[in-house]
Amino acid sequence: MNTETTRTQIMQHAQRLVQERGYNGFSYRDLATLIGIKTSSIHYYFPQKEDLLLAIVQQYHARWLAAIQAIDTGLSADVKLRAYVDMHRQAFCNTERICLAAALAADLASLPADIRKMLQGFYGANEDWLAQVLEQGVREGSLDMPGDVRIAARSMFAALQGSLATARLFNDSERMNDLLQAALSRQ
Template sequence: MKGTAQQILNVAQDLVRCRGYSAFSYADISQQVGIRKASIHYHFPSKEALGKELVKRYHTNFQQKLKAIEQSESDPHQQLQQFVGLYRSGLSERQMCLCGMLSAEIEVLPDSIQEEVRIFLSETQAWLTDLLASGEAAGHLQPRISPETEASLLLATVQGAQLIARAATDSEMAFDAIAKPLLATLSTAG
């Protein structure tokens, strides 16, 4: 995808991460990109088509970040910290994880977008499960329960921490107040 389509996706992503799927329109994108709504329809014939492509692109980018974490020289506990950092990073712009934001609206989303969100969450949870299991085997992490269940709880916690942090005066501090104790409970150090 090139030029205008990428600009449309970039603006749509920012809007969804800040407002949600139901709270943005092609008029919002048109105004920010500086093109007519008809031009958006040329690239994305419907809001559903735009939303589906948006989730796919976000998912691909997120998976690349997970792969980079996985391939880093960091130990599993540091990799877990880096993962949590992905959720912390958008808070300075008051942005949520795209798929976390869409999950809150899952019942009103078109089926194709619901499916993409579910795939994102399932693959993210599977990655976390693998990290927790390998971290436990290497002696760097100590899941309190099975790695699968711990991964679900961890993902739910960072998604929820974003919600709480978003409403706080100092969002990063509020996020850290939740994330740091969670990470400490999973660490074998100290």
């Protein structure tokens, strides 16, 4: 079973390049050279660069949501939070890449409108999940949330996204351990 189809390879490399260089920081030529094909072959699968971007973002969103939903709903809030933060930490330590959504959000004005909508969906889904867990933590008494859990969830997700960028900037995986303190210091 070979999952290394051309289409798969294109998407893998394209996702990585967006995360490393931004949407405007790579070309079909870069992709073609990396894979060892011609640019016209990429156009066969993704006629326009926006088609490629759309496919990447959809796949990323679906996989990330699946990973979140794989966190056992029966767990306590603080364990869920640790698992969630660990997802970010491991994603970074394995790839040294920031979040795809954060990479695209930086170049926002240069992206098509439908991508912006998808990014909002990605951010919103994460914030919703986090808010739900924080609320559970308050109910369970394991988390001390002074204000609105919705706002706390926003701040927490922003801190996670920002920490990934900083960890890469300093090429310092150790910084990803700060994430735990950042997210869980209110316990």
